[in-house]
Amino acid sequence: MKRSGRSAAEIIRAKGGPAAFASVLGQNPVTVRTWKKRQRFPRGAWPEILRAYPDISLDDLFRTECDALPTNLDRQGCSP
Numbered sequence: 001m002k003r004s005g006r007s008a009a010e011i012i013r014a015k016g017g018p019a020a021f022a023s024v025l026g027q028n029p030v031t032v033r034t035w036k037k038r039q040r041f042p043r044g045a046w047p048e049i050l051r052a053y054p055d056i057s058l059d060d061l062f063r064t065e066c067d068a069l070p071t072n073l074d075r076q077g078c079s080p
Helices: 008-014 018-025 029-038 043-052 058-068
Strands: none
Touching: 008 029, 008 058, 018 029, 018 043, 043 058
């Protein structure tokens, strides 16, 4: 399946890596590395990510969630 946007790992890397991303958000770097490994951001972190990084949109976060889903799952609401 074609990816619709940047992955969580790409976003984290573009923001200076897990330690830098975690520092800006007030998170533990281990937590951010877990997000990177899972290829998605937890929805509970979305508001603080959006506040800290105005260039990241809600659509970007939603796409990382959709792109992280296995293709055999119902992807209702995800762009093709």
